[in-house]
Amino acid sequence: MSVFQYVKPFLKKYWPYYFFGTLLLMAIDGLQLITPLVVGAFTDALMDGTLTRESIPKYIIYIMVIATGVAIGRFGWRMTIIKTARRLEYWLRNQVFTHLEKMSLNYFNHHKTGDLMAHCTNDINAVRNAFGGGVIMFVDAFFMGLMTVTLMATRIDLKLTLVAFLPLPLIVVFIITLGRQVRNRFQKVQEAFSQLTDVVQESFSGIRIIKSFVQEKQSLNTFNEKNENNFRKNMHMVKLFGFVHPLVGFISMLSTLIAIVYGGRLVIDGGITIGKFVSFLSFVGMLAWPMMALGFVYNNLQRGMVSLKRLNVILDTPPEIIDLDVIDQFIGAYKPDASIEFDHLTFTYPGTDTPALNDISFELRPGETLAVVGKTGSGKTTLVNLILRLYQVPDESIKIGGVDLNRIPIDKVRSMIGYVPQDNFLFSRNIAYNLRFGNDALTEDEMIRATKSAQVYDEIMSFPKAFNTELGERGVNMSGGQKQRVSIARALAMKPDIIILDDSLSAVDTKTEESILQHLKEDLENTTSILIAHRISTIKHADQIIVLDQGELVEKGTHESLLQLNGHYADMYQKQLLEEKLSKE
Numbered sequence: 001m002s003v004f005q006y007v008k009p010f011l012k013k014y015w016p017y018y019f020f021g022t023l024l025l026m027a028i029d030g031l032q033l034i035t036p037l038v039v040g041a042f043t044d045a046l047m048d049g050t051l052t053r054e055s056i057p058k059y060i061i062y063i064m065v066i067a068t069g070v071a072i073g074r075f076g077w078r079m080t081i082i083k084t085a086r087r088l089e090y091w092l093r094n095q096v097f098t099h100l101e102k103m104s105l106n107y108f109n110h111h112k113t114g115d116l117m118a119h120c121t122n123d124i125n126a127v128r129n130a131f132g133g134g135v136i137m138f139v140d141a142f143f144m145g146l147m148t149v150t151l152m153a154t155r156i157d158l159k160l161t162l163v164a165f166l167p168l169p170l171i172v173v174f175i176i177t178l179g180r181q182v183r184n185r186f187q188k189v190q191e192a193f194s195q196l197t198d199v200v201q202e203s204f205s206g207i208r209i210i211k212s213f214v215q216e217k218q219s220l221n222t223f224n225e226k227n228e229n230n231f232r233k234n235m236h237m238v239k240l241f242g243f244v245h246p247l248v249g250f251i252s253m254l255s256t257l258i259a260i261v262y263g264g265r266l267v268i269d270g271g272i273t274i275g276k277f278v279s280f281l282s283f284v285g286m287l288a289w290p291m292m293a294l295g296f297v298y299n300n301l302q303r304g305m306v307s308l309k310r311l312n313v314i315l316d317t318p319p320e321i322i323d324l325d326v327i328d329q330f331i332g333a334y335k336p337d338a339s340i341e342f343d344h345l346t347f348t349y350p351g352t353d354t355p356a357l358n359d360i361s362f363e364l365r366p367g368e369t370l371a372v373v374g375k376t377g378s379g380k381t382t383l384v385n386l387i388l389r390l391y392q393v394p395d396e397s398i399k400i401g402g403v404d405l406n407r408i409p410i411d412k413v414r415s416m417i418g419y420v421p422q423d424n425f426l427f428s429r430n431i432a433y434n435l436r437f438g439n440d441a442l443t444e445d446e447m448i449r450a451t452k453s454a455q456v457y458d459e460i461m462s463f464p465k466a467f468n469t470e471l472g473e474r475g476v477n478m479s480g481g482q483k484q485r486v487s488i489a490r491a492l493a494m495k496p497d498i499i500i501l502d503d504s505l506s507a508v509d510t511k512t513e514e515s516i517l518q519h520l521k522e523d524l525e526n527t528t529s530i531l532i533a534h535r536i537s538t539i540k541h542a543d544q545i546i547v548l549d550q551g552e553l554v555e556k557g558t559h560e561s562l563l564q565l566n567g568h569y570a571d572m573y574q575k576q577l578l579e580e581k582l583s584k585e
């Protein structure tokens with residue numbers, strides 16, 4: 001596959017901008033080259049005494065016209081090439097972000113946030129540089145170089161041009177030879193930057209843990225280490241470029257030296273005029289830049305290609321979970337009923353050997369409540385992650401409304417479900433934004449109702465700006481219990497067909513818990529509920545309770561029937577009774 005496969009549609013659409021920009025650039029290069037000729041003609045007129053006071057304004061006008069033309073042209077190519085490169089940056093970033101959003105949780109479990117952020121910033125910048133500055137430098141250097149040499153050879157002296165030009169290609173060769181080094185070091189700079197981003201991101205999102213474990217010093221050490229590594233990798237790059245400039249200057253000095261020695265002799269022998277000699281020296285000075293630029297362009301394009309390849313890897317990775325074989329009836333507003341059936345479901349996380357869930361079967365009718373209990377790591381969260389299709393589910397093993405989950409469009413499944421995750425993530429926007437997250441059309445009254453049902457309304461009203469109170473990153477200015485209840489209200493506000501509470505009542509007292517459950521029943525009468533919980537008080541009224549143990553469904557029934565069974569559930573119940581008794585004593 002071509003490295004340009006993903007940018008091809010963009011280039012197809014926007015190539016005219018590059019075309020006109022290139023034409024403008026070439027026109028400017030042409031204009032710029034006239035200046036030394038004007039200066040040369042001026043010198044000759046001065047030397048041979050033909051320069052008069054009246055002819056001076058003519059030279060001034062020439063130079064002014066050229067300068068104005070160059071200024072307009074420069075604006076023109078900025079507005080074409082640079083603008084298009086910025087547009088490409090915007091377009092590519094959108095593509096990468098949109099693609100990443102489609103990836104499954106598994107992808108994010110295996111790719112660090114810092115790396116992904118580096119791709120979305122550094123790599124895309126490198127591509128923009130190649131398609132903006134790179135293109136400009138290439139056109140500029142190539143035509144400027146070509147036209148300068150042509151003018152020198154035709155308007156001044158061919159032999160002098162050849163001799164003076166001799167050392168200059170060394171610059172191109174030298175810079176291209178360094179290209180390999182540049183690529184290697186650039187790759188290392190990118191890696192160092194993404195490691196640094198990772199540490200910064202983790203340090204801030206885990207700041208509470210860092211502080212509570214008094215690990216600020218260690219955290220700072222890790223940061224310093226990565227920061228220093230980033231600095232060192234950048235210094236390697238700086239050293240490389242630091243070496244380039246003096247050497248290029250030296251080589252171009254050789255050309256000037258040859259021009260002075262050989263050109264001077266030509267002037268003495270009457271081969272060329274002093275004016276032509278002056279023009280020639282200006283031309284030699286102007287040639288060092290195109291030679292250097294050609295080398296830089298090569299490296300700039302190489303960097304851009306390295307980054308584009310890395311972005312291609314992301315874009316080439318297909319989302320694990322996609323809508324295939326969707327049943328036609330789901331096109332439009334139709335949705336299945338909220339019954340849920342697990343039919344011998346066995347699921348193993350990608351990259352692991354042991355199934356997290358093994359041969360799970362149960363059925364839940366619309367409006368029923370299922371409680372899921374089990375020790376930590378027994379597979380409770382996995383079970384609900386699969387209903388949400390956050391991981392790829394084996395065909396025919398989960399059904400909603402009697403239809404295989406894999407044949408219902410993903411967005412339809414997810415919009416049926418109000419999910420309250422274990423981590424109660426809230427966005428660092430205001431409370432209203434968070435409540436409206438799954439339901440844009442949520443009215444103020446509905447917001448009040450949802451928060452009242454989740455028993456958090458009074459607390460929100462006590463905040464200075466009520467629903468408009470801004471939350472810090474991850475809602476740090478709210479207590480754990482408040483965050484939990486806002487998350488519940490967010491799910492309730494969706495008026496979902498299925499509601500899933502993953503250990504979402506752990507931070508509230510039993511009385512508040514009872515009120516929330518009561519409201520759930522009243523507000524969401526026909527909603528199928530799945531409650532993952534540890535407290536018997538949360539689950540004992542459920543229509544069905546399943547007990548998971550190491551991924552196996554070991555018990556199924558109601559509170560009473562499971563107590564009679566005298567197994568895992570009864571054991572858990574006894575332990576909780578004992579704990580309660582002890583805590584009261």
Ligand SMILES: Nc1ncnc2c1ncn2[C@@H]1O[C@H](COP(=O)(O)OP(=O)(O)OP(=O)(O)O)[C@@H](O)[C@H]1O
Pocket residue numbers: 109349350352356374375376377378379380381382383
């Ligand atoms: N992304 C993952 N990749 C690989 N294995 C995983 C992943 N997530 C969970 N597991 C494993 O799957 C098993 C079930 O985990 P799960 O989170 O479903 O348990 P749980 O019952 O919800 O636990 P808890 O009560 O602690 O939340 C565990 O052994 C866990 O290590």
